[in-house]
Amino acid sequence: xxxxxxxxxxxxxxxxxxxxxxxxxxxxxxxxxxxxxxxxxxxxxxxxxxxxxxxxxxxxxxxxxxxxxxxxxxxxxxxxxxxxxxxxxxxxxxxxxxxxxxxxxxxxxxxxxxxxxxxxxxxxxxxxxxxxxxxxxxxxxxxxxxxxxxxxxxxxxxxxxxxxxxxxx
Amino acid sequence: xxxxxxxxxxxxxxxxxxxxxxxxxxxxxxxxxxxxxxxxxxxxxxxxxxxxxxxxxxxxxxxxxxxxxxxxxxxxxxxxxxxxxxxxxxxxxxxxxxxxxxxxxxxxxxxxxxxxxxxxxxxxxxxxxxxxxxxxxxxxxxxxxxxxxxxxxxxxxxxxxxxxxxxxx
DNA sequence: TTCCTGAGTATAGAAAAGTAAACTCAGGTG
DNA sequence: CACCTGAGTTTACTTTTCTATACTCAGGAA
Numbered sequence: 001x002x003x004x005x006x007x008x009x010x011x012x013x014x015x016x017x018x019x020x021x022x023x024x025x026x027x028x029x030x031x032x033x034x035x036x037x038x039x040x041x042x043x044x045x046x047x048x049x050x051x052x053x054x055x056x057x058x059x060x061x062x063x064x065x066x067x068x069x070x071x072x073x074x075x076x077x078x079x080x081x082x083x084x085x086x087x088x089x090x091x092x093x094x095x096x097x098x099x100x101x102x103x104x105x106x107x108x109x110x111x112x113x114x115x116x117x118x119x120x121x122x123x124x125x126x127x128x129x130x131x132x133x134x135x136x137x138x139x140x141x142x143x144x145x146x147x148x149x150x151x152x153x154x155x156x157x158x159x160x161x162x163x164x165x166x167x168x169x
Numbered sequence: 170x171x172x173x174x175x176x177x178x179x180x181x182x183x184x185x186x187x188x189x190x191x192x193x194x195x196x197x198x199x200x201x202x203x204x205x206x207x208x209x210x211x212x213x214x215x216x217x218x219x220x221x222x223x224x225x226x227x228x229x230x231x232x233x234x235x236x237x238x239x240x241x242x243x244x245x246x247x248x249x250x251x252x253x254x255x256x257x258x259x260x261x262x263x264x265x266x267x268x269x270x271x272x273x274x275x276x277x278x279x280x281x282x283x284x285x286x287x288x289x290x291x292x293x294x295x296x297x298x299x300x301x302x303x304x305x306x307x308x309x310x311x312x313x314x315x316x317x318x319x320x321x322x323x324x325x326x327x328x329x330x331x332x333x334x335x336x337x338x
Numbered sequence: 339t340t341c342c343t344g345a346g347t348a349t350a351g352a353a354a355a356g357t358a359a360a361c362t363c364a365g366g367t368g
Numbered sequence: 369c370a371c372c373t374g375a376g377t378t379t380a381c382t383t384t385t386c387t388a389t390a391c392t393c394a395g396g397a398a
Binding site: 018026028030036054104116118121123125128129131132137139142143144155157159164 | 185186187188189190192193194195196197198199200201202203205208209212215216217218223226227228269271272273274275276277278279280281282283284285286287288289290292293294295296297298299300301302303305306307308309310311312313314315317319321322323324325326327328329330331332333
Binding site: 220221222225232233235236255258259261262 | 373374375376377378
């Protein structure tokens with residue numbers, strides 16, 4: 001046991017149970033996309049919707065919540081507003097995904113494939129994700145930087161540069 | 170335009186905007202893990218917690234919600250209960266992850282890496298995920314069945330066997 | 339000028355979720 | 369026996385979300 005761990009134990013603290021979890025990246029991501037409708041809005045952007053009325057129609061989401069969620073996604077830089085113009089109408093705003101939003105795709109694919117595996121209708125999934133061109137089924141996989149496929153059991157979580165303990169209270 | 174698409178348009182419906190979204194696998198997964206605390210409980214199981222008191226201590230989650238979420242995770246087969254026994258105490262329950270729970274790891278890794286990239290403290294992430302043995306950094310990637318790395322833009326979403334349109338109302 | 343449309347904002351009541359703290363329960367200890 | 373502990377349950381209160389409807393606003397059309 002190293003000196004730091006020993007000092008913690010003397011203070012009645014535990015490395016795992018008394019760490020500060022407020023800067024956890026999972027929790028931080030959930031602060032942005034963890035509210036109801038947010039991921040579903042991104043799903044629809046992904047499937048091609050871009051207008052306020054599109055989201056309302058396909059999601060059945062209340063207008064006030066939809067407006068709030070869209071505003072937040074734009075503030076966070078996950079969506080951006082552009083304008084479109086139908087002939088005979090004035091310009092109106094539409095929402096498009098940004099690179100920061102595209103980077104959420106692995107997480108959303110992970111949710112999709114778990115649902116496909118465990119919660120699909122008997123006949124199968126409602127939507128299939130394919131590799132354009134090659135046509136093969138696409139999913140989220142865990143890999144290391146060297147390209148090895150990694151089993152969940154072989155992931156080792158270690159304290160990073162921003163690791164902190166809770167303030168003793 | 171095929172006959173089906175044409176018929177839909179005649180009915181004022183749109184393939185994308187009037188589909189039935191109730192069997193979406195993303196939405197179904199969120200029904201299970203989309204509530205507050207649920208993913209964070211899984212994170213702690215992943216980091217080694219297993220007892221009711223562990224979760225309460227590290228998460229600061231209200232006890233009634235913790236009990237509700239744990240019960241639901243067990244009912245869903247994501248966690249399972251076992252017993253442990255401290256010397257001089259009676260047997261008490263503990264919670265362990267099941268294979269169905271392990272299958273959520275890609276989704277959680279996806280959330281983690283987005284947070285690491287966009288919401289980390291200036292000094293870096295709080296936790297690093299490494300490939301045990303090789304030591305290289307681990308993340309969630311999108312791949313097709315043939316093993317190709319897939320860019321988000323190259324994912325094609327097509328209707329699957331359970332695809333349905335909304336009932337016209 | 340008045341009407342129409344898409345994209346919101348405003349408001350209010352109902353339902354669900356979250357929080358805090360007190361209470362229960364089972365079994366082991368003194 | 370009374371007491372302690374971990375693992376919950378119960379209850380009361382607060383906050384958020386949901387639902388529904390009404391209202392605004394800008395610009396093109398009649």
